[in-house]
Amino acid sequence: MTAVEGWEDVPAEVRRRHAELAQEITDHRARYYEQDAPVVSDAEFDALMRELEAMEAEHPALVTPESPTQRVGGAPTALFAAVEHRERLLSLDNAMDDEELGAWADRVATELHGIDYHYLCELKVDGLAVNLTYENGQLVQAATRGDGRVGEDITANIRTIKEIPHRLRGDNVPELVEIRGEVYFPTEEFLALNASFSEENERRRQENEERAKEGKRPRAMIRLFMNPRNAAAGSLRQKDPHVTASRPLHMVVHGIGARVGFDIDNQSHAYQLLHDWGLPTARHNKVVGTLAEVRAFIKHFGEQRHSVEHEIDGVVVKVDEIALQGRLGATSKSPRWAIAWKYPPEEVTGKLAEIKVGIGRTGRATPYAVLAEPVKVAGSMVQYATLHNQEIVKAKDVLLGDTVVLRKAGDVIPEILGPVYDLRDGTEQAFVMPSHCPECGTELRPMSEGDIDLRCPNAQHCPAQIRERIAFLGGRSCLDVEGLGYVAATALTQPLEPAEAPVRNEGDVFGLTEEQLLPIKVLVRDQKTGMPKLDDRTGKEKEVFFFATTKGEPKKSLRALLDNLEGAKERPLWRFLNGLSIRHVGPVAAQELAREFRDLDRIFSATEEELAAVEGVGPTIARSIKEWFEEEWHRDILEKWRAAGVRFTEEFVDEEAAERPLEGLTVVVTGTLSGHTRDGAKEALTSRGAKVTGSVSKKTDFVVAGDNPGSKYDKAVQLGLPVLDDAGFAVLLSDGPSAARAHLGLPEPEEAAGPAGTPAEG
Template sequence: MSAADKNQARHRVIELTQEIRDHQFKYYVLDAPTISDAQFDKLLKELEALEAKNPELLEPDSPSLGVGGGFATTFDQHDHIEKMMSLDNVFDTDELNGWFDRVEKESPAPRYLCELKVDGLAINLLYENGQLIRALTRGNGVTGEDVTLNVKTIKVLPHALSGKKVPERIEVRGEVFFPVAAFNQLNEELEEAGKPLFANPRNCAAGSLRQKDPRVTAARQLSVVVHGVGANEGLSFTDQSGAYAELKKLGLPTSDRFKVSATRTEVLEFIDYYNEHRHDVEHEIDGIVIKVDSIAEQSKLGFTSRAPKWAIAYKYPPEEVTTKLLDIRVSVGRTGRVTPFAFMEPVKVAGSTVTNATLHNQEEIERKGVLIGDTVIIRKAGDVIPEVLGPVLDMRTGAEKKFVMPTTCPECGSALKAITVGDVDIRCTNQRNCPAQLRERIYYIGSRAALDIDVLGLEAAVALLADKVIDDEGDLFALTEAKLVKSEFFTKKDGAPGKNVEKLLAALEVAKNRPLWRTIVALSIRHVGPTSA
């Protein structure tokens, strides 16, 4: 490889590392992913391929060596007794057969346990002498966040184990999820109240589990299913299916939707069955997990740095539907970036109703060949984020129109232009006074990604600006009760200060002592996210 190629590879590894870490932060900390699972996996695979080809570029803290989620939030951090591993993914039968080949080379004729891959939040439950002592999120696999009080609000989870053989100490691994029926009911209630809806059950489960007030979590109908064991003193079993039987005897919520298969054909039949019946399950699934059933064979196969070699996740392809593209509109973000998005006839895909989908930029619209009025193919990528794949050309009538990117900001009328040569994104140049940028910046300051200021959500940001309580973000820390009560958002019906006044002022005081990196992030500087800050 030439020096120029080496240099290019080095730069690409740096770019990928930064991008992957930023997406991990959005996924694990903010519960608000901005790309699909498939897109994330593609980035990670590209990084792994470059590192394999150029071993000298592999850093000890590379995302390819970790299991994701290693970011500090407001909860206490504790180490797992045994590391919580991630799972490697395969996306088709060829890749799955490759995994079968590797397994059977070391362990001829294994039995495979097949189970549903629950789309929820991984949890580690520590029981000592039968009592639930601690519940931790996965975190970075070594250290997780303490969510014990919130987990104890889950009705199906015992605080004390039952049965004749209660182990002295055991780590039980599982997945917290939001049942689909309960999720739909919650969103209906939020819609009636005029509040923002949750994007999907996974995000709702993660957000509910990370509430500071356990009473909020208790009001949500979370559930949990257990599917593994970490550290273990006093419980014996010879296979994975036997472990599930023992966990069930202890009163823990196991799933009945698993099967031990003797052949590859049986595994594929299980995968195909649940691909057809994925919406018949009470929770969302995004694939099937296949494990070697024998514990002895698991030990023989071992682990990589991030995942067991004896287990694999077969990820289902994203679901696709067609709908009418009614319009292409644009939104303005906190750094002025103008993003076109598709406004469509409502359509149900992957279990949720979709009306909007991002189109990223003008170049992406042209690349996909999408016209206003087209019938378009929508994919719920990763079962999370809607994506427009392209038009159905055979259904064009000739009445479709080409989208033209606006030249002025829809919010403030300022000129839109690319800031740097070759930039595919255009931005509003009125950084200081554009209402959209101001609103989004103030909202971002209050988010968990930045200064984590209670009460300072989108509604509060809109009210502060609309009622001229503040002119810009520079006025936030000069707020007083007298200033806040000028806005109806912060007052009761009789005009007295609302409870949110005291909460916001207290939260602003706490925010003054946040770490420097959070303050830097809160400034909304382009290209400066939590990782780089």
């Protein structure tokens, strides 16, 4: 690296660390931009980059033209011809928190003092940056970003993406224009592609077992893509365009580079021009006038992050006026008129220390990964991640000792996506699924023919299954009993030597007494490691009373739990049915069964055919219900609940019907709504009696369509169905279907109206 004035004044240790960081970042950039094989997550790369930037801010003599802080992207590879961009592609500075966003906005406000300007907010697509060059409306070249000045010629592959026009439409096409954007791999298609790779790997693994017996060389495994961005980059950098054409690639444009023959005044106006030319523009862009509105946009899409069809890792905020962009200028690598707000990372890498097996409430044996050290992902510390079943472990080619990619999307359980192959050193070992339950010792087995999952059949006595079922029963989707969470369930189901545990199964929950709860003790565990702490005096594992004070008196939590359990006896019927942990019976089926039979005894006395005939139930669930009730100890649970005063019937009187104004309606929800999440919208509808389905048909009464609605909206229009936007949806929820039709200017259906304004039966 070139030495500059003041270099000798920088401490040797700082110079050494700076050189190490610079080399490490350069290597990671090569892997990311040139080889499409990153070995660290975006968040980990950002952390390295910010360390380097902080070091150079403190010691300016370290800043040289060769420093990664002064360069953009990576060098073009030798796979494709080099292309020099007419106008340099810059990268964006990042804002990792609100303070950094505010500091950027303050700098803009100072520079533009007294001038009226606006912010343009865009979603930051996690894809591959490309530059399209059109001459006289004709696509003549497409290139990757490369180092910002020189990229790779991928014209043949870009031409295979259907939504990128080979010729701009309209009469006012320019003499020359460079159009910048991101090529992305839709999230659902990415998961499907990796799933297909996993299936092929399993076929190859089985084939290799036979080849090994015959002394033949094994077939190589297919490497799974680490993330959708990696999939997009790998698909575009194919020497054979037919491979690229087979992948579901899409593009969204977000900028203009060199141009001849036209002028633009605002970035947002430019997007309308690009749209008119037939280019794929983003649907979620928004021009706002204040930083508060920028923050609201960031917050909204932080909550709706997974309703967008592609991966996003942040929001790009730009000054909208082109003339003011020029006035603000740029550094050697980044524009001063734009910044990228980064959401907390959802993918990180970590060292896989071991794979353990947990037993769920229905006996399912689930392998889960234990990382050597906790990692921060999606805003929380994580050390455990699911691996689903033993076949998934094989299909993902995960080995003990691997560095793995871990993902946590929103509130979803953390999941291992796959290994970082390039970091393997040969010491990794294959995982072997245990043959017996780790908690009760019963042999694990599939419960039905063709079942991939192994299960513990000891449902009545397995401590793990009992603990999981009690925690589930107290959860929000069942009885919603405050104080009956996982920790309490663990305490209630552990034996009290020499006595049995207070709760041996679900039947004991409503019969709990203060005398049973007071003696319960639990181990004190270290918050960092999860391991039991040792008592300083005795050297044994430290225990404390769970429901009693040190004086042996009841804690407030004890009385609260008993009171909450008493109140839970009046919960709706479907919650009890869901809480029985009958395999395949979830909240939706439970609600349909409760609505149809209105009595728990009638549900269990119904024939399999009668149960299967209920909407949303079917033969599999019906058979599972009958099999559950055949077990004597299951019937004992119901008898204990009955004796404790649990209400097994549900009367639907007129007052309750009035609280279900959408009874009989069939509604489809599609797109992103501003006032509700997708699940929240469905809950609002079902709680009012409506049936929410996933497909549009002639039987659909309303389609609720937010932003980016997709094919369901198109079919609704084709069938002439009532389509409600956010405002119309609010009317439907508050005032019912008649008011919603009036909101759309539609008459009532010609048929005589039945309940809730639906056509009456003839």
